Amino acid sequence: MAFDSFRDFVQTLDKAGELKRISQPVATELEITELADREMKSPHGGKALLIEKPTVNGVVSPFPVAINTMGSAKRMAMSMGAESVEDVAKELGSLMKAKPPTSIRETMKLLSTAIDLRHAKPTLVKDGPCKEVIQKFDAPSPATNWPAAPDWKKGTSATPPTLLNLPILKCWPLDGGRFITLPCVVTKDPDTGERNVGMYRIQIYDDRTTGMHWQLQKVGARHGRRYYESGTRMPVSIFIGGDPMFPFAATAPLPDGLDEFLLAGYLRKKSVELVKCETNDLEVPANSDFVIEGYVDPKEPLRDEGPFGDHTGYYTLPEPYPVFHITAITHRKDAVYPATIVGIPPMEDFYIGAASVKLFLPIFKMNFPEIIDIALPAEGVFHNLVFVSIKKTYPMQAYKIMHGLWGMGQMMFTKYIVVVDHDVDVHNTSEVLFHLCANTDPQRDSIFTKGPADVLDHATSEIAIGSKLGIDATKKILGEGFKRPWPPLIKMDEAVKAKMQSLFNL
C-alpha cells in the first residue's frame, strides 16, 4: 500500500489505535526524547507519538512531529501495507526463486530484476506536493549559530522554515546540537550516474550549513570521495517524510548500485514519483514532506560533527565530516516532521533493522542454503551480535557461515556471531545463550578474526578497524575434533505430556 504523505501514514496509525496524540506543547530540546524513549522501552515498542505542538526555543512550530512510527513489528508491517514483514519477505523470496542464483553478484542482479517485475521503477514527474512552498537561499547566510531563529514569530506559520525553526530534535543532553534523525540523503555517483539514498544523520550548524555524517564504508561517502578527488562541488539533497518506505529503504543494507527507490516502489506496490530539485539536478520523491537541497564543497575543510547520543547507547564523540551547504528548502503546506531517537536499546531502529533482516533472509538463504534463521538481538544494537541457526550436514560448516556473513555487505560490522543448530529459536536470546553455554568448549569452538568495524564503535582501539569473534554452538559431529558421544537433550515423552495436559487441564 502506498502512502501519499507521512501524514497519510500517521492517520492510518491513528485509525488502527497505534498512535498517541500529544496536544500540549513539548520542547524539541530533550522533552520529545523523554516521551519517545518511554514508548520505545514499553512492551512491543509502545505507540507512535504525534507531538502536535512541538516547540523550538519556546515557540510552537507549525509542523507536528511524528516519532516511533515504525517502532513495533505491527507498525513496521503497516508501513509496508502488509499483515506482517514475514509475508513481504516470503513474496520477495518467491519472486527470486524462479532462478536460483549461483553467486552473490547474481543474487543481487536477480533481486533488482525481481523488483523490476513489479513495475517498481521510479518515474519522473513535473511537480509535486513537496514543492508547495519553495524557499531558495542565493547568498551565503549572514546568520551564525543556533539559537538564532530569524524572523519567525509565534503565530506566523506562513513564514518559510529555515533549519533553525523546523522542529528538529536535540535528542540527548550532551548532543552537540540539533540533528535531523530520519533524513534520506540523495547523491549520485559522478562516474556512472547511479543514484544512492542513504540515511545519514544531519547536525544543524546554523541556518545554512549542517554536518554530513556518511560513515567511511557507506555509499554516500564513496560518492563523496570521487568528488573530493576531482575537486568539484557535489550536489546533495535531503528529503524527509513522504511514504514511510523511503526512510526504510534508505536504511536497508542494499548493495551499492541498487536504487533504493526501486526497493521502496516494490514495497509500497507503486512506483515512486520523483521531481527534479530546484537548485541541483538530483531527484527526490514528489510526495516528500520536506526537501533540503544543497552541496558539499570538497575544497572546504572537514568540520567536527557530534557529539551525538548514538544507537550504541553511548555518545559518539566529535569526528570530522563534510559540511553541507543549503541552497533551498521546499515543503508541503501540511507537512509532518518525522523523527526518531537512538540510544540505549531497545529503540525504534531495532524494528527497522529486524525488518531488513527478515526481508533479506531469503537472499542469505540462497547463498547459504543451510541457514534457517538469523536474529540481531536488540542488545547488539543492529549488527554487534548476530545469532544464526543452521542445518549442519558437514564438519566446520558453522565457520563457513561466519566467514560468509562477515563478507556480506554491512554484516562486516558484526563483532560476535553465534551459530546454533536448526532447532534453536534465534529470536529467543535465553534459548541461544543456553545452547551457547552448554554446547561449547570455548577454545575449540571459537575463532577470532579481524576486519572493518562500525565507526561508531567506541570500544575498538582504533576507529573503523577491529576484531571479530565467532562461536560455534552447534552439536559437534565427526571431524570436528570431538571424540565422545554427544548426549541427548532432555525432553519429556509426548504421550506423557498429552496425558498430563488432559488430566490436569494444563
Ligand SMILES: Cc1cc2nc3c(=O)[nH]c(=O)nc-3n(C[C@H](O)[C@H](O)[C@H](O)COP(=O)(O)O)c2cc1C
Ligand atoms: C535511525 C538511523 C540513523 C542512521 N544514521 C546513520 C548515520 O548518521 N551515518 C551512517 O553512515 N549511517 C547511518 N545509519 C545506517 C545507514 O542508514 C545504513 O547503513 C544504510 O544502509 C546506509 O546506506 P548506504 O549503504 O546506501 O550508504 C543510520 C540508520 C538508522 C536506522
